[in-house]
Amino acid sequence: MAKRPAAPRAQDKLIFLLSLVPYLIDRERVTVDEAARHFGLSPRQIREAVELLTVSGVPGDTRQYLAGDLFDIDWGSFEEDDEIVLTHRVALDDSPRFSAREASALIAGLQSLQRLPEFVDSDVIGGVMAKLARGASSAPGQLAVTESYSAHAVGIIRSALAAGHSVAFDYVDASGATEARLVDPLRLESQDQDWYLYGWCHLREATRRFRLDRMTVLRETDAEVVFREADVVVPTALFEPSDSDRNVTVLVRRSVLPLIDDYVVAVDSAPGGSAAREDSDAEVTATLRLAHHHGLKRLVAAHPGLITVLGPADARDAVADWAAAGLAQYRKTSGS
Incomplete structure (x- = not known):
């Protein structure tokens, strides 16, 4: 014979009631049996707790409990289908909410985060997105971020x-x-x-x-x-030099140097004396070691306006031709 769940103590019952409301809000519609399994209680105890919830609330300005001051449920679903559906949430509906536009922006950011390799198949992020959608003042717009x-x-x-x-x-x-x-x-x-x-x-x-x-x-x-x-020995640096690498001279802002440190071979003194050397926004001449021009293009694109290629000539031409080709695509699109 199955053992009946023990009656909860007063302190446990309080904790349970405090947990029941957010549980019901998160799931919108849940059966009595599902709630009983979740909390480790009997279906009868769940029904009693839900009935207690419907006579609980916050008194209004009259200091009396009126209909709008109490939690309420869909009684038809509760009595006929054994399902719990909150239809009125006291005080919670008055709390600040994200607008549909704000919720959409946050959901788009979470979708982008979910596409990153370290967050693939993250149920936590999916749960947060669902809560944002339900908790917004109105339904957020439909969004989709493609997977990389x-x-x-x-x-x-x-x-x-x-x-x-x-x-x-x-x-x-x-x-x-x-x-x-x-x-x-x-x-x-x-x-x-x-x-x-x-x-x-x-x-x-x-x-x-x-x-x-x-x-x-x-x-x-x-x-x-x-x-x-x-x-084997796994390299610790992102860029591992080899005999086929090439040195490229660039003019770069000092503040950018820590971001490209893996490629920097040498840094010359900044023009303008010691004051310029101490200024993080001052430009310095640096020598970078790169495997090929493709990496140089990506480096310049990642820091627009902050890195200027000085030489050698073929490296400078490669970046200039690449930038010109990109600009031509924009002009082509604009013209069409």
């Missing part, structure tokens, strides 16, 4: 890391050529909005770093990894 390829790729790589399998993908290298790679995944890391895979590349027979958004046809293989993170 990196978020999809992280799921595959994490699965391979957990299973000890290699991953295979086509990768666009520094020269713009596409090569097929077989890699033993070692570590996933993020830098700003970019995600990187550190792994043992079977093609190069060395540890390499790969940007996830430059991978295509990524898949987890059935092959067991040859190397794990404990077996």
